Amino acid sequence: MSSSPNHTLHGLNAPQREAIHYMDGPCLVLAGAGSGKTRVITTKIAQLIEQYGYDARNIAALTFTNKAALEMQERIAKLLQQPKQAKQLTVSTFHSLGVKILRQEAKELGLKDRFSIMDSDDCFSIVQDLAITTDKQLIRRIQTAMSLWKNGMVDPDTALKQAKDEDEAQAARIYRNYVATLSAYQAVDFDDLIRLPVELFRNNEAVRDKWQRRLRYLLVDEYQDTNTCQYELVKLLVTGVGKKPMFTAVGDDDQAIYAWRGATIENLKQLQTDFPDLNIIKLEQNYRSSTRILQAANAVIGNNPKLFEKSLWSEHGLGDPIKVVAMPDDEQEAEQVAIMLSAHKFERRAKFSDYAILYRGNHQARVIEQALRRERIPYTISGGQSFFDRAEIKDIIAYLRLIANQDDDPAFIRAVTTPKRGVGQATLETLGAFAGQWQCSLFEAVFKGGLEAKLADRQLTPLREFCNFINNLEAHAHREGHAASLLDDMMKEINYEGYLYDAFDERQAQGKWQNVIDFTTWLKEKGSGGKDGSDDHRSLLDLTQMVALMSMLEGKDEEPDAVRMSTLHAAKGLEYPHVFLVGVEEGILPHKGDPDAPVDTLAARIEEERRLMYVGITRAQRSLHVTWCKKRKRAREHVHCDVSRFIKEMKLDEGDAVPTEEETITPQNRLANLKALLQKPKAA
DNA sequence: CCAGCGGCATTTTTT
């Protein structure tokens, strides 16, 4: 390997090299599963800096998750001769970039730069108030509808006009109020983080120009997952008069599995229309899986109408036969999988961490977990609730949000009621009505004249005390150098620990308090490590806004040798030597959709399910086991299940064993079967 | 009327 700057190009195939070196304009890289797409993006960025003379500050790479962004940045740093340059890059999620833009351009949008970011729980409460209902399902539906409208850049008026029935019209009216409410709170939701920059860039040439000069080369990862709004942002960032659009989008239409949250593969077609000189490069060589696995994957996805002809191939051998096993029911499936996995691991001298068990829905994890425990197989479940979504963490964040933005009513309500300080539902309702009358925030209303007439001293006093307390904290944050002392003061003052031990049992309280300590420690680290200590207020705000975008980012202290359990959605982008794909039945995969869901078409839904199957198959490097159940415990009854159409679509041949029911393992014949499994000669 | 308990269903997920 040479030590020239080009050593990073070593071992790339021809289309990969082309994708990296193509600098004449817009470029779309159709990267099949396992074809080295991340390598292309990271290498291209390194090349932009080292070969093409780009300043790292002028390059942006957009991803969908913090994890992906972080990983990408780390990989780029390793490729660069001066790894420090990687820090200058904008490698972030769409949403983080949105925050950055909004923060800097808030004034242009009539937003204070200390705006709050509402999470979906806050938004839920807002909708709950606006819709005057307690029907959680209805609220969810309205929330989803509003999110899809925002992501599709449909404004409330248009939504109302297009409403097909009274329910939709109702949702559209709530949507209108919701937008107004957020604006009153000086708050934005996650969707706004993309939508507002788009609106700004559309309406303000100068600002748009500024950002175009700032971000001169754009790379977009997982392009097939972009929604209308995100694509619009990309377009606005790269399209300028007399300027060549410079970007590389990387994606795979066969792995588009997020249509249900607004992503649209229309964006892939649209790219060709909007950029007629788009250079399309296909990466079809797969470096991940055996040929047999790829054949099955290709066969399945071949049933979908294709946007771009694409066929994966591999230099790896044929590999192990794919095993499809029918199970009597879901409990036995779980047990069989556990046993098969054990045997397989023993036989291959593999590690537990070489295995993944993938399923369609989270609830399927339950039985499997139990079986793995019985078999003493260590496992980790991917996903799970995020650290930042825990109630105790949100409580603390509410205080920080309120200190930063006193108009943030949801934060006010949460903070003022947790811990309890004599402000209850009735007081808040009166205060809310009063604030509504004066068109001001709850916080402001507390000090407005006339409130005395509405509230008894007994109610008013704790409110005023609370607000004074927040004001003191704010002054403190302004005065002091760091967020650290503020946090300590605050925690002591509100006696959060005492509250926890009061409201929960010993064990729970202990865990929660530890979480709070971890969180504040983490916050302090981040806070003191900040760049400009000039305005501390800022840095506190920085932290709260950053935290709002955090989900599962964290020093996962994993790496114990454990089997990975994951939904198919969460497994995208990952790979495992050995994969068990379970519950492959009609109704599960493909999943039977809601009968009264907003139906696009049945075909479209099946196609997305098929892509999900494709994603599942292509996670496997060396071996793939697919199981399905003849019966499944549904509520109280065992209901009959049919094998998934996708299994037939894999077009498996003789080499792929399909044991009958008699061959399945019961506790009684387990030992014999274990031996049989171990002795079964393996192909190749 | 509200609280507490018991029975029942349960897509996918990020920011």
Added chain:
DNA sequence: ATGCCGCTGG
């Protein structure tokens, strides 16, 4: 396991 709805008893 969890959360949600509905029913019952105080």
